[in-house]
Amino acid sequence: MKKRTITAADMRFLSELFERHKGVMYKTALDMGLRDETEKSAAVHEALVRLSDKLDVLRGLGDKGQAAYMATVVRNVILSAADNRRIERRYVIDTDVSELVCLASDRSPEDEYIEREAHRRRLESMWQALDELSETDRRLLIE
Numbered sequence: 386m387k388k389r390t391i392t393a394a395d396m397r398f399l400s401e402l403f404e405r406h407k408g409v410m411y412k413t414a415l416d417m418g419l420r421d422e423t424e425k426s427a428a429v430h431e432a433l434v435r436l437s438d439k440l441d442v443l444r445g446l447g448d449k450g451q452a453a454y455m456a457t458v459v460r461n462v463i464l465s466a467a468d469n470r471r472i473e474r475r476y477v478i479d480t481d482v483s484e485l486v487c488l489a490s491d492r493s494p495e496d497e498y499i500e501r502e503a504h505r506r507r508l509e510s511m512w513q514a515l516d517e518l519s520e521t522d523r524r525l526l527i528e
Contacts, residue, residue: 395440402443403433406452413456416508417463428466432459453512460508 403410410432414425435458436443443451515523 391437395437398440398444399433399437402436402451402455405448406455409452409456410459413459414463416504417460419463428459428462431462435462449516456508 407429410429411425414428417428419425419428432455436455439454439458443454446454515526518526
């Protein structure tokens with residue numbers, strides 16, 4: 386698939402989106418367990434790279450839809466990175482004892498599913514609560 390060329394107008398649009406919704410993006414990274422500022426910034430940056438391919442979709446959404454879409458992309462970036470780390474750990478050829486302890490303590494797929502589902506429900510409740518706020522209150526909370 387051919388990559389789309391990013392124009393100056395696209396960059397302005399993406400910059401404006403980021404300025405409006407960076408609070409939601411960083412809050413999502415924090416909610417997903419990233420405490421380190423470097424990790425949060427890396428996740429948000431990767432999300433912006435991915436979003437650059439979805440500018441047409443973002444232009445068609447309202448403000449709330451854009452915020453939700455951007456938060457979802459941040460979430461997917463973090464989950465994808467976690468999956469990659471888990472796969473790398475399982476297929477390490479030169480495994481030392483500390484890695485074996487880590488592998489043995491991995492949670493079951495059922496436990497992970499339950500945790501993801503609980504987190505999804507918490508996020509859904511958060512978005513619903515945000516929708517009920519006035520625009521002014523929402524901006525104060527996010528910024």
